[in-house]
Amino acid sequence: MSIKIEHETFGVELEIPFTRLDGESHSVSADYFQTLQTLKGERGEETHLKKLGSAIIGIETPYGEESLDNGFNLGESATGPVGSLAELWSIVRTEIGDVINALEQEGAGILNMANHPLTYVNESTYQRNVAPKPIYPYLREYRRWHHEAGIDAKAQNSPSVGVPFERAAEAVNAIIGFGAAFIGIYANSPFEGGKPTGSQESRLEIWPRMFADPRFKGDQRVARPPERPFANMRDYFQWMFGPDTAMYFVVEGGYKGGGEMIVIDDNPSVLQFLQKDKWQGRVYGTNEVRTIKPNIHHLALHQFAQFTGARIRFGVSDDITVEEFNDAMAGSGDEVEKLFVEKAPYCYIEGRDAGANFADTELAAMGTDIAASVAISPTALQAGILRNLDRATEILQHYDWQTLIGLREAAIKNGLKGEYNGVSVQSLAEEMLNIARGGLRQEELWMLAYPEFVVTSGKSGAVRALEQYEKLQGSPTERIGNILVSRIAIDPRTI
Secondary structure, three states: OOOOOOOOOEEEEEEEEEEEOOOOEOOOOOOHHHHHHHHHHOOOOOOEEEEEOOEEEEEEEOOEEEEEOOEOOEEEEEEEEEOOHHHHHHHHHHHHHHHHHHHHOOOEEEEOOOOOOOOOOOHHHHHHHEOOOOHHHHHHHHOOOOHHHHOOOOOEEEEEEEOOHHHHHHHHHHHHHOHHHHHHHHOOEOEEOOEEOOOOEHHHHHHHHHOOOOOOHHHHHOOOOOOOOOOOHHHHHHHHOOOOOOOOOEOOOOOOOOOOOEEEOOOOOHHHHOOOOOEEEEEOOOOOEEEEOOOHHHHHHOOOOOOOOEEEEEOOOOOOOHHHHHHHHOOOOOHHHHHHHHHOOOEEEEEOOOEOOOOOHHHHHHOHHHHHHOOOHHHHHHHHHHHOHHHHHHHHOOOOHHHHHHHHHHHHHHHHHOEEOOEEHHHHHHHHHHHHHHHOOHHHHHHHHHHHHHHHHOOOHHHHHHHHHHHOOOOHHHHHHHHHHHOEOOOHHHO
């Protein structure tokens, strides 16, 4: 049985590695977003610059935003929600094209790799590139994250597909469960720091590095997949906000915004925080004392606070009281789902395992649909799986959960050729594709052309790059530099 959703929603956050056309890493100039704004204005689109202090860090568009992720060498294109995969792709292809055109004016482009392999991760690189968002000093200084681990433009393609609250836990289990297949298909980072890494998707080694010795051990735990599937949303929240976790802060305007960040005394978990009428906190950076009364928006603010293969994302309304939420969490079944169905506006699943891939000249030569489908295909796969959720759940129940988790590491290392406990990433990917085909409409099936090509040929972005590397002469850095020049993304509007 397919999921029936009254109003389907789709979106994507696409992280974009910037590179100079000669292969060196590129940090965009102060004029980049104004150039992007001009390009959009010429089409009659109304946009607004986003600033933090005097720094321009993005533009808001009628359908999302173009901004920076963690550094000036890594863009982020956020689109949605929209009502169809076709509409999403129409917007995304235009956004990618606009970014390419704006970068060309700086002698730069988009790199079709999930990190920039000639960027060396060190303190000077970090300080030169890091975006001026207040959360980053907090993460490094207060929570002891090694945030510099991602400063080499590590990039993912994060699809968002709406689901009913009643099936959110089942849906997030499915996307986490198929994580190894997403990793293997979209593996695109076999090099790092000027040399081969021995892994096809070294991008995902960011999490053990970033959380090597955090102040709060829960940060480390929720960067790994759960030990078992979630029974319901209550189970999900207990895993995500358990006693070993610590809430981040209270802030107006979102956790990457510019409002004052109030760190709550004693660092309670989110669930502990919601149990009291009021708390004392201190403004990060000034230590000024504030009194905070918990509300349901503080829960929503923290929904980003886990870093495994998928997240449940949701909206809340003022109609939901903290008391109602706490009562639902005190239940033993689907009380949280029932509360959110009645009073919360939306729910969707955010996938996090697909590395960023873009069309390049080699892919364009292999076929129009293959090249055209690259950036939209993770969303199409996720949509097909979630529309066909009964079948996805049935197939995943044939596997031991720990085998599925072990396959993730095998996929990071060896892509589709990875194996764990007698199961191959290739076979899981084939099953995932079959499920996705069953969930997509006829006019959407072309969007699976890229994953179909990779699973059939074995030629992921990582495999193609490694094959090219072996044919070249010179030092590792010279060979990787030659590969990068051939990996500049092409405007999808020209395909």
